[in-house]
Amino acid sequence: MKVLFLGDIVGEPGRRYAAQTLSSIIDELRPDLVIANAENATKGRGLSLKSAEELYDAGIEIVTMGNHTWDQRQIFDFIDDDARIVRPANYPAGTPGRGYTVCKVNGVDVLIVSLMGRTFLSQLDCPFATLERILADHAQIKHVIVDMHAETTSEKLALAWDFDGRVSAVIGTHTHVPTADEDILPNGTAYITDVGMVGPRDGILGMRRREVILRMRTHLPQRFEVADGPRQFCAVWFELNAEGKALNIQPIRRCEPRQEQRF
Numbered sequence: 001m002k003v004l005f006l007g008d009i010v011g012e013p014g015r016r017y018a019a020q021t022l023s024s025i026i027d028e029l030r031p032d033l034v035i036a037n038a039e040n041a042t043k044g045r046g047l048s049l050k051s052a053e054e055l056y057d058a059g060i061e062i063v064t065m066g067n068h069t070w071d072q073r074q075i076f077d078f079i080d081d082d083a084r085i086v087r088p089a090n091y092p093a094g095t096p097g098r099g100y101t102v103c104k105v106n107g108v109d110v111l112i113v114s115l116m117g118r119t120f121l122s123q124l125d126c127p128f129a130t131l132e133r134i135l136a137d138h139a140q141i142k143h144v145i146v147d148m149h150a151e152t153t154s155e156k157l158a159l160a161w162d163f164d165g166r167v168s169a170v171i172g173t174h175t176h177v178p179t180a181d182e183d184i185l186p187n188g189t190a191y192i193t194d195v196g197m198v199g200p201r202d203g204i205l206g207m208r209r210r211e212v213i214l215r216m217r218t219h220l221p222q223r224f225e226v227a228d229g230p231r232q233f234c235a236v237w238f239e240l241n242a243e244g245k246a247l248n249i250q251p252i253r254r255c256e257p258r259q260e261q262r263f
């Protein structure tokens, strides 16, 4: 089973570049499943219905979310009815939407779980205990893909090592900066600390630099907008065998050149 997982898609530039890049990658590599983190897909914050439809039209089959899940209030109108949207499973009981979804890929059940880390983020339920519970309820499923949406490298590594061999992949998202540590752990779990993002390459995490720098310099409130200019595409590609073990994992990255003068 060949899986393509795109990091956080940021705003319209991210959606457009994801669609454009995916059309050639899908033709070339023929993935069986395409997943993307979409927590920043609408104006850099949250996910509107129109943006979700744009991502589905581009070939993305499942979208995972994160700390920005609720930033577009419209999501409350459709998250319960759309099994393709997965928000962190460790939100309190009763939170709208679902924390995992099961989809059929070539006749095989694949469990896709979203979790959020707690360091420097909301104090949600324990992601480790939440994943234990979800796995216990789906013991018959061998193909399990986890989006670990977290700020710190240690929290992502700890979850991956703890569940090595019990899940097929732990894919880190949220920081928007790709890491170079893609690996298959000893018991067959594909891992990367962060996939990176799909969106403007010359912003700060995809947002216009000026306001981000001003906020850091002045500590005054600023309105962040999605940056423009050249774009980057960060994804990972991995293959799973019939037992749900990872055979390989590799990053797929594309980047548009800068137009501006260098010196």
Ligand SMILES: [Fe+2]
Pocket (backbone or CB within 6 Å): 008, 039, 040, 066, 174, 175, 176
């Ligand atoms: Fe993000």
Ligand SMILES: [Fe+2]
Pocket (backbone or CB within 6 Å): 039, 066, 067, 068, 149, 173, 174, 175
């Ligand atoms: Fe995030």
